[in-house]
Amino acid sequence: METVINMALLTLLAVVTVAMVVQRSLLSVVILASIYSFLMASVMIVLDAVDVALTEASVGAAVSTVLLLATLHLTKTREDMPRHGRALPLLLSLAVGGMLVWGTLVLPPFGTANAPIHQHVAPRYINDVMAETGVPNIVTAVLADYRSFDTLGETTVIFIAGIGVMLLLGGLRRQSSEEGAPEDPS
Amino acid sequence: MEAFLDFADRYNYVITIFLMIAGLYIVVARSNMVKKLVGLSIFQTSVYLLYLEPAKIVGGTAPIIDPAFTVYSNPLPHVLILTAIVVGVGTLALGLALVVRINEAFGTIDDDEIKPQDGG
Amino acid sequence: MSSDLILRVGTKLILPFILLFAIYVQLHGDYGPGGGFQAGVIVAAVVILIAITFGHNAAKRVAPRGLVECMVPMGVLIFAGTGVAGFFLGGNYLDYSVLSHDPIHGHHLGIFLVEIGVAVTVSGTMVALFYAFVERGR
Numbered sequence: 505m506e507t508v509i510n511m512a513l514l515t516l517l518a519v520v521t522v523a524m525v526v527q528r529s530l531l532s533v534v535i536l537a538s539i540y541s542f543l544m545a546s547v548m549i550v551l552d553a554v555d556v557a558l559t560e561a562s563v564g565a566a567v568s569t570v571l572l573l574a575t576l577h578l579t580k581t582r583e584d585m586p587r588h589g590r591a592l593p594l595l596l597s598l599a600v601g602g603m604l605v606w607g608t609l610v611l612p613p614f615g616t617a618n619a620p621i622h623q624h625v626a627p628r629y630i631n632d633v634m635a636e637t638g639v640p641n642i643v644t645a646v647l648a649d650y651r652s653f654d655t656l657g658e659t660t661v662i663f664i665a666g667i668g669v670m671l672l673l674g675g676l677r678r679q680s681s682e683e684g685a686p687e688d689p690s
Numbered sequence: 691m692e693a694f695l696d697f698a699d700r701y702n703y704v705i706t707i708f709l710m711i712a713g714l715y716i717v718v719a720r721s722n723m724v725k726k727l728v729g730l731s732i733f734q735t736s737v738y739l740l741y742l743e744p745a746k747i748v749g750g751t752a753p754i755i756d757p758a759f760t761v762y763s764n765p766l767p768h769v770l771i772l773t774a775i776v777v778g779v780g781t782l783a784l785g786l787a788l789v790v791r792i793n794e795a796f797g798t799i800d801d802d803e804i805k806p807q808d809g810g
Numbered sequence: 811m812s813s814d815l816i817l818r819v820g821t822k823l824i825l826p827f828i829l830l831f832a833i834y835v836q837l838h839g840d841y842g843p844g845g846g847f848q849a850g851v852i853v854a855a856v857v858i859l860i861a862i863t864f865g866h867n868a869a870k871r872v873a874p875r876g877l878v879e880c881m882v883p884m885g886v887l888i889f890a891g892t893g894v895a896g897f898f899l900g901g902n903y904l905d906y907s908v909l910s911h912d913p914i915h916g917h918h919l920g921i922f923l924v925e926i927g928v929a930v931t932v933s934g935t936m937v938a939l940f941y942a943f944v945e946r947g948r
Contacts, residue, residue, distance in 0.1 A: 506748055507698045514705040521712045521732060530724055537728050544735050551742045552752045552763035554843035558835070559775045560738075562851040567936050568731070568779055570858055574943035575724060575786040579793040583722040587802045593719035601711035605704060613699035615748030617761065622747065626764040634755055638914040639840045639921060642753040642765040643772065647845065648921040648928075651769060652904045655924065656893070658773045659886050659931050665780030666882045666935035672787040673942040754842065776847050776932065783939045790946060 506550060507615070513547045528583045534572045541565035555643040702743045709736035721801035723789045727782060734778050741767040821863040828856050836929055840918070846925035850932030857937045866944055873937055881934025888927030892920060 520543060524536045541564030548557035612619035629642055629650070639645040647655055709732055716729025745764035753765035793799050796807055836849035861869035893904040901908035906920025 507695075511698060511701050514702060518705050518708055521709055524728065524732070525712055525716060530722070533725060533728055537731065540732070540735070544738070547739065548742060551746045552750060553742050553745070553768045553771070554752045554754075555845065555848075556738070556742065556768050556771050556775065558843050558848045559772055559851070560735075562848055562855065563775050563779045564731075564735070566855050567851055567858075567939075568782055571779075571783050571786055571939060571943060572724065572728070574940070574947070575789055578790045578943070578947050579724065579799045583720070583725055584800055584803075587721070590719050593715055596718060597711040597715040600714060601707050604707045604710065608700070608703040608707065611703065611744070614702050614743060615746050617747045617750070619744060621744045621767075622764055626766055629765055630753070630755075630762050637917040637921070639917065640755040641840055641842060642755065642762070643768045643843075644839050644845050644921065644925075646765055646769045647772060648924045649906060649917060652893075652920075652924060654769075654773060655928065656886075656889050656904070658777055659889055659928055661777050662780050662931055662935050663882055663886050665777075665784050666931075666938050668784050669787040669939050669942050670879070672784075672791055673946045752843070772847065780935070787942070790943070 510547065510550045513543060513550060517543050517547065528585075530576055530581045530583055531573075533583075534569060534576065537572065538565050538569040541568065555641070702739075706736050706739045706743065709733075709739065721803075723792065723799045723801060724786075726801075727785045727789070730785070731778070731782060734774070738771045738774065741771050817863055821859060825856060825859065828852060828859070832856070836925065839925055840921065846928030847932055849925075850929040850934075851936060853929070853933040854936030854940070858940050861940065861944065870941075875941060878934050878937045878941065881930050882938055883931075885927040885929070885931025885934065888930060889924055892923045892927065896920070 517540065520536055520540045524533050524540065527533050527536065541560055544564065545557040545561040548554075548560055629646055633639065633642050633645050637645045637649050639649070713729045713731075713733030713736060716732065717726050720726060720729065745767040747761055747763050750761040750763045751759045753762045753768065755762075789799055792804065796804050798804060832849045832852035835844035835852060836846065839845035839849070857869050857873045860872055892906075892909075896905040896908055897903055899908040904920075906917045907913040909916035909919045
């Protein structure tokens with residue numbers, strides 16, 4: 505049952521992606537991207553990644569969409585026809601895709617419990633998490649306890665991204681308004 | 691039934707790679723920068739899927755310890771991807787801010803129209 | 811800004827529940843899906859919803875720009891400070907066992923503090939990003 509639901513959701517994802525590739529109105533692309541994120545969150549729930557699904561639904565479908573819409577408000581919403589040929593990118597993509605599919609042929613089948621990924625560190629976390637941290641949600645325990653250095657670095661990345669955007673969009677405006685010389689809006 | 695299960699095993703990976711090359715195609719073939727960033731996001735989410743699919747055990751449950759369950763999916767990829775999603779929105783925002791500034795400087799967000807203006 | 815009655819009343823009705831859900835996700839992250847990232851984004855979504863429905867100035871009364879900009883580095887400091895606290899109490903950096911008399915309690919406390927730090931930075935950054943984009947368009 506899980507497999508069938510997963511396949512249906514993945515098919516929907518592929519359809520939405522095709523629509524995003526052919527759509528020329530950027531507003532539609534952004535709305536489709538939002539739908540894509542919700543579908544991705546559903547797929548993640550089927551794949552048992554509930555924490556990730558919650559994050560994808562709130563970040564991918566909400567905040568990303570708001571930021572993209574704000575950008576479209578500041579720029580333009582229509583995509584021009586590309587001037588160069590599409591044959592080379594298509595060929596490149598298909599070649600890369602072919603090689604990657606060939607690479608997946610040796611991967612273990614979907615959902616098997618004795619695949620190599622489940623043998624190494626995961627049993628250590630699953631068996632010892634209650635004794636060592638007392639936190640039932642293993643994802644939270646690994647995120648904030650076992651691998652808190654990663655999370656510290658990641659919080660710093662968010663901090664840097666925020667500072668970067670504030671400098672790019674806010675800093676100059678303040679400076680130029682103090683000098684009394686508004687920017688040329690061309 | 692056997693053939694269907696065999697097909698189902700491969701289907702996940704094939705769709706993941708399809709999303710990946712769709713993102714790659716948008717980034718390479720399209721000259722509109724907002725579209726390029728959306729393509730980059732698609733590429734990024736396909737990588738999330740590539741990590742999460744092997745973590746799943748059919749018949750297992752979400753990695754939250756409960757006496758009623760014994761089989762849990764692998765929690766480690768979930769942690770890595772949780773981090774990746776939040777970093778992803780940070781990079782997307784930074785990219786969009788650059789697009790806004792490029793639009794103010796050049797009056798366009800199309801790669802092909804910027805190149806002649808930039809002397810390239 | 812917007813004079814749509816249904817939108818205004820609906821937003822007012824739903825806001826406390828979104829905020830309550832954010833707090834639930836934050837504090838229940840140890841036992842169910844959730845944690846600092848998700849709660850931070852949901853809190854930011856509350857501010858963005860206020861800005862969309864009642865206008866930018868209403869959102870700025872709820873979350874002043876100065877406060878939001880302080881929250882961005884504040885969360886990183888809380889996170890790093892938790893690590894330094896472990897340092898001074900005789901453990902390694904980010905070792906939670908020494909934070910309390912009982913190691914399990916220490917881990918709970920450490921995870922709680924770290925998640926607060928993550929939520930503060932994430933919510934502050936998301937709102938700051940939104941403000942930056944909106945103010946550019948004025």
